[in-house]
Amino acid sequence: MKKIYFDSNIFNEIIRKHIKSEQIRSILSEKKYRLIISSLNMFEIASCWKSGNHSFIEQGIKRFKLIKELLPCRFLNTIPNILLMELDNVINNTTISPFCENQEKADFEREINKLSQGIYNDKAKTFIENRWAGKRNHIQNKISELTENKNIFKFADTFNEFLIKNEDLQQLIAEGLIEERVINIPSRHRRKTAEKILRKSHRFPMLISVIKANLFLDFRVLKFGNCSHDTLDDLQHLINASYTDIFVTGDNKLYDYSKEIHPNLEILLKDGFLNIKTT
Numbered sequence: 001m002k003k004i005y006f007d008s009n010i011f012n013e014i015i016r017k018h019i020k021s022e023q024i025r026s027i028l029s030e031k032k033y034r035l036i037i038s039s040l041n042m043f044e045i046a047s048c049w050k051s052g053n054h055s056f057i058e059q060g061i062k063r064f065k066l067i068k069e070l071l072p073c074r075f076l077n078t079i080p081n082i083l084l085m086e087l088d089n090v091i092n093n094t095t096i097s098p099f100c101e102n103q104e105k106a107d108f109e110r111e112i113n114k115l116s117q118g119i120y121n122d123k124a125k126t127f128i129e130n131r132w133a134g135k136r137n138h139i140q141n142k143i144s145e146l147t148e149n150k151n152i153f154k155f156a157d158t159f160n161e162f163l164i165k166n167e168d169l170q171q172l173i174a175e176g177l178i179e180e181r182v183i184n185i186p187s188r189h190r191r192k193t194a195e196k197i198l199r200k201s202h203r204f205p206m207l208i209s210v211i212k213a214n215l216f217l218d219f220r221v222l223k224f225g226n227c228s229h230d231t232l233d234d235l236q237h238l239i240n241a242s243y244t245d246i247f248v249t250g251d252n253k254l255y256d257y258s259k260e261i262h263p264n265l266e267i268l269l270k271d272g273f274l275n276i277k278t279t
Contacts (some may be wrong), residue, residue, distance in 0.1 A: 006248050019274065028070060035070055037075050040236050040237060045067075075099060076100070171195065213261060216257070217232070237254075246265070247265050249267070
């Protein structure tokens with residue numbers, strides 16, 4: 001069964017009637033397709049309650065009603081949890097379980113049911129925010145970091161060229177991810193673990209996505225001097241899509257650069273998705 005991940009703007013397109021919900025249900029009713037929902041999807045839709053604007057909240061309720069209609073879905077574990085699972089697999093050969101099961105799955109379905117009725121209480125807020133750490137000041141930190149370390153990069157006009165020219169930095173980022181998350185790992189083991197991740201990249205898709213997303217931010221900031229928070233959200237969606245087969249977006253810019261981060265993922269704009277059964 002192929003797993004499909006929607007960029008959050010696809011839910012907006014359905015609510016605004018640019019895509020008919022019946023078309024989505026028809027595609028998902030095929031036994032070969034299953035929709036994947038992430039914490040970021042939940043967080044972005046639930047953010048309408050923070051505005052206090054009644055019409056925005058109504059739109060959020062409609063989106064959660066839509067998700068409820070599209071159940072059963074699979075719910076993605078959080079990015080930090082999956083990264084830890086992948087690292088544990090590299091080091092100890094343990095199992096990677098990227099999707100929520102049993103109680104966690106039931107918790108997601110319960111909160112979606114409540115939110116579809118407009119019940120955004122403290123429990124719903126805690127449930128969503130505990131699963132999503134937020135953007136923080138990542139882009140501003142990235143700009144400051146690059147201002148100090150520009151000389152370590154080899155410049156290029158395209159991201160693909162940038163990846164090739166800065167291949168050694170993928171190793172450094174991998175080692176940094178290991179150092180952040182694995183306590184008391186000697187530097188020699190850290191280096192070998194990073195080499196294994198890059199050598200067997202198909203086994204650790206989320207780690208590879210995070211490495212490429214970091215380099216993509218570097219590339220954008222070095223080339224244009226800045227990077228929007230929307231780009232950071234886009235990259236988070238692409239990281240979430242690491243364990244899926246099809247990524248669907250309504251954003252042409254995201255569509256253009258997503259293949260550079262996920263060359264093996266099927267990337268579709270909404271029209272391509274709606275024609276999926278005949279392709």
